[in-house]
Amino acid sequence: MRLGxxxxxxxQIPGVASxxxxxxxxxxxxxxxxxxxRLGFTHLTCSEHVAVPAHAAPGRGTTYWDPLATLAFLAGRTSQIRLVTSVVVLGYHHPLEIAKRYGTLDRLSGGRLILGVGVGSLREEFDLLGxxxxxxxxxxxDSLTALRAALSQTRPVYHGSHYQFADMVVxxxxxxxxxxIWVGGHTRRSLRRAMQLGDGWTPFGLSVATLTEYLGAVDLPEGFAVALSxxxxxxxxxxQQTLDRLGRLVDLGATEVNASIAAHSAAHYQDQLRALAELADPSYREGR
Known part of the structure; x- marks a missing residue:
């Protein structure tokens, strides 16, 4: 298990954010x-929402920093930790737009991008963006397949059902x-999509029973990431409760963990971060 x-x-999601x-x-x-x-955590995350409908705010919250700007800023303040979009909504962007913007982030960060993507779940946001x-x-x-063809190519070529491009330089x-590419979601379809078209699955909003059911029904590809929160x-x-919770995620099949940390200040968060690193790896040394 890798700890991010x-x-x-x-x-800032209600009930999770401090x-x-x-x-x-x-x-x-x-x-x-x-x-x-410095402590050796494997990744940081940032999500995408352009605007959250007011009726959805009590459950989803309203604070979502732009992932491209945020992760580019954090890339300049770090040297090893990976940068995960969790998630970019595919329907809001042309695949080549994602390839250019996040390909640039990959270059700026020295190859530290993990592109988390999702189908999207807020109709009002889709309507707002056309x-x-x-x-x-x-x-x-189709966008996922196009992205696989485009992300690491300066002259990508793709002819799909919804997206086509050739004779273009990126x-x-x-x-x-x-x-x-990690695929987010909360359905069986999202897991199938991740297995068929991606490199990992990063589910949200699922119970332990549902995760057990979904993951127990499939044979995951070798090296496939399962990022649980x-x-x-x-x-x-x-x-001990912290270790138990991490252990349960490993038992479920997590290869990666998106850890949330309770704290009453930024300084306390950093103390908690040091404690979590030591719990996960008692031999750690800050600055190693």
């Missing part, structure tokens, strides 16, 4: 990211020969 972070501040995050500044975010990098809702699944499948492109962890106050 559901980055605080940049996504109260200090609402007033946190850019310096707080930069210090946390730099510390996570994106197609009814066939978004088929479009997402420079810069990603420096990784194969950018890992934790509830807010308290490694200082409840170390």
């Amino acid at each position: 972070l559901a980055t605080p501040v940049v996504i 109260s200090w995050e609402a007033a946190a500044g850019v310096d707080d975010l930069a210090q946390i990211a730099a510390l996570a990098d 994106s197609a809702w009814d066939d978004r699944g088929a479009r997402a499948d 420079e810069p492109c990603a420096v990784q020969s194969r950018v890992p 934790t509830p807010p962890l308290d490694p200082i106050g409840s170390p």
Whole structure:
């Protein structure tokens, strides 16, 4: 299991985010990211929502920093930790737009991008952006295939059901020969899509029973990533509960963990981060 972070501040979901995050500044975010990098955490995440319908705010929250701007900023404050979009909504963008924007991020970060993508679930947001809702699944499948053809190519060629391109130059492109693509979602279809077209699955909003059912019904490809999320962890106050929660995710099949951390300030978050790193790997040394 590799231990990453559901980055605080940049996504504030009710019941998960701590109260200090609402007033946190850019310096707080930069210090946390730099510390996570030094401690050996594997990745940071950032999600995409352009605008959240007011009726959805109680469950989803309203704070979603733009993933491209945020992860580019964090790339400049870190050196090793990977940068995960969790997730970019495929239907909001042409595949070559994603390839250019996030290929540039991959180059700026020295090949640290993991491209998390999803089909999307807010019709109001689709309508706002003029994106197609009814066939978004088929479009997402075609977009994923197009992205695989385009992300690491300066002269990509693709002819699919919804997207076609040739005789176009995309420079810069990603420096990784194969950018890992994780597919998000909460349905069996999202897991099948991830297995067929991606390199990993990053589900959300699923119970332990449902995760067990979904993952138990498939044979995952070798090297396939399963990125599962934790509830807010308290490694200082409840170390054994923290270890138990991480262990349960491993038992479910997690290869990656998006850890949320409970804290009452940015300084306390950093203390919790150190404690979590030591729990996960007692031999760790900051700055190693």
